[in-house]
Amino acid sequence: MLQIQNLKSGYTGMEILHGINFEVRPAEIVALIGPNGAGKSTLLRSIFNLCEIYSGKVIFKDKNITKLPTHELIYQGVSYVPQGRQVFSNLTVKENLEMGAFIMKDHELVERNVKDVFNKFPFLEERQNTLALNLSGGEQQMLAIGRALIQEPELLLLDEPSLGLAPKIMKEVFEKIKKINQEGIAIIIVEQNAKKAVEIAQRTYILEDGQIALQGGREILEDSRIKNIYFGGR
Numbered sequence: 001m002l003q004i005q006n007l008k009s010g011y012t013g014m015e016i017l018h019g020i021n022f023e024v025r026p027a028e029i030v031a032l033i034g035p036n037g038a039g040k041s042t043l044l045r046s047i048f049n050l051c052e053i054y055s056g057k058v059i060f061k062d063k064n065i066t067k068l069p070t071h072e073l074i075y076q077g078v079s080y081v082p083q084g085r086q087v088f089s090n091l092t093v094k095e096n097l098e099m100g101a102f103i104m105k106d107h108e109l110v111e112r113n114v115k116d117v118f119n120k121f122p123f124l125e126e127r128q129n130t131l132a133l134n135l136s137g138g139e140q141q142m143l144a145i146g147r148a149l150i151q152e153p154e155l156l157l158l159d160e161p162s163l164g165l166a167p168k169i170m171k172e173v174f175e176k177i178k179k180i181n182q183e184g185i186a187i188i189i190v191e192q193n194a195k196k197a198v199e200i201a202q203r204t205y206i207l208e209d210g211q212i213a214l215q216g217g218r219e220i221l222e223d224s225r226i227k228n229i230y231f232g233g234r
Ligand SMILES: Nc1ncnc2c1ncn2[C@@H]1O[C@H](COP(=O)(O)OP(=O)(O)OP(=O)(O)O)[C@@H](O)[C@H]1O
Pocket: 011, 012, 016, 034, 035, 036, 037, 038, 039, 040, 041, 042, 043, 083
């Protein structure tokens, strides 16, 4: 569904990713893990055209989507939830969701999609008129994911959805992510919580210094080197 071919990208002329090959198959969860500064967020930003691409290609459903503008990427079926739960603090929950639909002209469709998100996240419906700044961290994260879902993505890019969340809330967020995936949405998930991400993913890539150091299925949980570095030796 998504193929990244020999991608080199970065910022202001500085190459951060040095020739990445990466693939997502339909309805798959792919985990992307690696140390701080490895370039995980940069890889998601490269797909979403938020950094500089020096060479290589991003192919989505057999179409070259490299460097397409944001609204066009969303229209093609790719949505992105950036690191750090970026919600509009001074807008209500419902307004935040509607902002996700900025490319949609059909208001009935927007309302329908808002309803769908409310079904998935009932607390968002209960608190639809609350300002986003009054939600807890976990609730804001789910709102950010809900806002992306309004766009009806086929591929969802999630950057550190569990960052800074208490374990119980983190578990809930992972459950929701699994559910979203079960409805047929492919997901790339970047995670600090490597073990949890690898467990819900069909496949995992490990990124180190702008290069793919390793890829594999859940069996990498048993790899002793990987265990020590990424799974806290457990
Ligand atoms: N907007 C930017 N301008 C210049 N350099 C940047 C920018 N964003 C990130 N970088 C640099 O790119 C490199 C990779 O950063 P990136 O955010 O992709 O890493 P990461 O793997 O997501 O790390 P973390 O786990 O800390 O989120 C780092 O050296 C970082 O300093």
